[in-house]
Amino acid sequence: DNAGTMQWMWGGELFLMLALVALTMAIIYFLPKLTMAFPSALAAIIVVTALVHGFSLDTRTVGDLASVAGGLPSFHIPMVQPTLENLWIILPYAIILAAIGLIESLMTLTLIDEITETRGRGNKECIGQGLANVFTGFFGGMGGCAMIGQSIINVNSGGRGRLSGISAALFLLVFIVFTSKFIEMIPLAALTGVMFMVVVGTFAWSSLRILHKIPWTDALVLVLVSAVTVLTDLAIAVAVGVIVSALVFAWQNARRIYTRVELDNGVKTYYLNGPLFFGSARSFHEQFEPSEDPEEVVIDFRSSRVCDHSGLEAINSLTERYLNQGKKLRLKHLSSECRNLLKNAGSMIEVNVIEDPRYRVAVDELA
Numbered sequence: 001d002n003a004g005t006m007q008w009m010w011g012g013e014l015f016l017m018l019a020l021v022a023l024t025m026a027i028i029y030f031l032p033k034l035t036m037a038f039p040s041a042l043a044a045i046i047v048v049t050a051l052v053h054g055f056s057l058d059t060r061t062v063g064d065l066a067s068v069a070g071g072l073p074s075f076h077i078p079m080v081q082p083t084l085e086n087l088w089i090i091l092p093y094a095i096i097l098a099a100i101g102l103i104e105s106l107m108t109l110t111l112i113d114e115i116t117e118t119r120g121r122g123n124k125e126c127i128g129q130g131l132a133n134v135f136t137g138f139f140g141g142m143g144g145c146a147m148i149g150q151s152i153i154n155v156n157s158g159g160r161g162r163l164s165g166i167s168a169a170l171f172l173l174v175f176i177v178f179t180s181k182f183i184e185m186i187p188l189a190a191l192t193g194v195m196f197m198v199v200v201g202t203f204a205w206s207s208l209r210i211l212h213k214i215p216w217t218d219a220l221v222l223v224l225v226s227a228v229t230v231l232t233d234l235a236i237a238v239a240v241g242v243i244v245s246a247l248v249f250a251w252q253n254a255r256r257i258y259t260r261v262e263l264d265n266g267v268k269t270y271y272l273n274g275p276l277f278f279g280s281a282r283s284f285h286e287q288f289e290p291s292e293d294p295e296e297v298v299i300d301f302r303s304s305r306v307c308d309h310s311g312l313e314a315i316n317s318l319t320e321r322y323l324n325q326g327k328k329l330r331l332k333h334l335s336s337e338c339r340n341l342l343k344n345a346g347s348m349i350e351v352n353v354i355e356d357p358r359y360r361v362a363v364d365e366l367a
Contacts, residue, residue, distance in 0.1 A: 016059050017189045024048050024193025032156075039157035041194050048190040062191070063184030070176045073139035099235040101133070101145035102126055108146040111202070115155055149198040156201070217248045254279035257304070259287045267296045273303045278310035288318060290325045297322060302333040 009017065027044035052059055062068065080086055109120045125146070133143045154164050175183050211219050221244050229237035257274030276284055290297075306312060315331070322329040 013058065016057060017192075020048055020052070020057075020059060020187060020189035021193040021196065023051075024190050025197050028194065028197045036158070039153075041153050041157065041197070044193065045186060045190045048193070049186050052187045053185060060188045061184060062186050062188065063181075065188065067180070068176055068183050069180035072177060073141065075138055076140065077138065096233075096235055097143055098130075099238075100233060101129060101143060103234055103238050104148070105129055105146035108148045108151050111148060112151055112155060115152075116160060148202055149195060152198050152202055153194065217252075221245055221248070250277070250279040253277070254283060256280075257283050257287070263294075266294050267298060268294050269298045269300055271300045271303065275305050275307050276311035276314060277307035281310050281314040284311075284314050285318060288321070290318075290321045290327060293322075293325075293327060295326075296328050296330070298330045298332060300333050301331060301335070301338060305335060306338040 024044045027047060028040045031038070031040040031043055051057070052061075080090075105125055106122055109122055109125055112118075113120050129145055137143075150168075154168070157164075159165070207222065211222070221241055224244060225237045225241040228240050253275055254277075257272070257276065257280040259273070260271040262269045262271070270287065272284075272287075274280060288297075306315070319329050
């Protein structure tokens with residue numbers, strides 16, 4: 001209201017805005033079916049704006065929300081003392097904003113690549129975005145990144161190259177500096193309708209149909225990330241999704257380790273399958289019974305890999321169990337990475353290098 005208090009819309013004002021939003025969405029939906037010569041989003045904004053001002057409809061406009069008038073920026077150096085105290089205040093916000101900007105830009109790039117069936121260069125986009133944000137900071141500008149909504153509107157309007165993005169930036173500059181009064185005449189309902197259509201076109205509706213068909217862990221991550229995005233921000237949501245996915249991956253792979261046993265001439269061979277890491281270390285120990293095994297035991301790592309230090313500790317612990325029983329444990333078919341992890345085990349573990357040959361590619365040498 002005039003006092004600056006936020007209130008819910010109701011009554012005729014609410015129904016009028018809903019009608020204008022519906023009209024905007026209808027124009028955006030049906031116009032491309034008739035012609036592609038004119039961007040449907042721009043046409044919807046023009047029609048609704050003309051309708052509101054032509055019939056003097058009482059609805060909120062951009063100017064009622066805030067003024068978009070501005071001027072050309074001037075160069076200045078931020079007045080911040082370069083102290084550690086200020087750095088520790090700025091750094092967390094800088095990291096969060098940079099993470100959100102990079103994540104959203106890469107997500108937007110991936111989505112646009114799928115729509116246009118092209119392949120963008122994420123590294124160049126990230127470097128360019130970082131340099132641009134540093135440069136604009138000296139002119140009083142705010143940090144920015146690629147936006148899914150605006151990018152979808154651009155692509156749906158026929159934009160495919162950098163010319164459309166540059167044109168949008170230049171036109172925005174002209175509007176703010178010279179024609180801000182015309183922008184302030186646009187009804188909020190028109191912009192709301194445009195963004196609603198962007199949401200409808202961007203949302204992966206197929207994910208709702210397959211939600212009951214995918215593993216419950218994937219469905220959990222999907223719902224959790226969506227909820228956290230709405231409640232907090234994109235950076236936290238992505239971090240939560242990565243952590244939950246990593247825990248689910250570790251839990252699932254921890255159960256996939258198993259052994260196949262063969263006994264030949266008094267030598268018992270365990271053929272280990274599955275990754276050996278912190279999550280599967282306990283299951284790894286449960287595969288062996290040193291007290292019941294013969295004097296010589298071999299573990300074949302042909303179908304397994306030692307992934308981390310916890311896997312190494314599990315092997316060392318198992319070796320000690322066999323040594324306490326007076327028995328010998330040998331390992332074979334270890335990868336080079338596994339041998340590097342185990343090189344500090346010394347004489348406790350004997351790696352069968354005879355059965356681990358290093359193959360090289362034969363080449364012809366011209367005289």
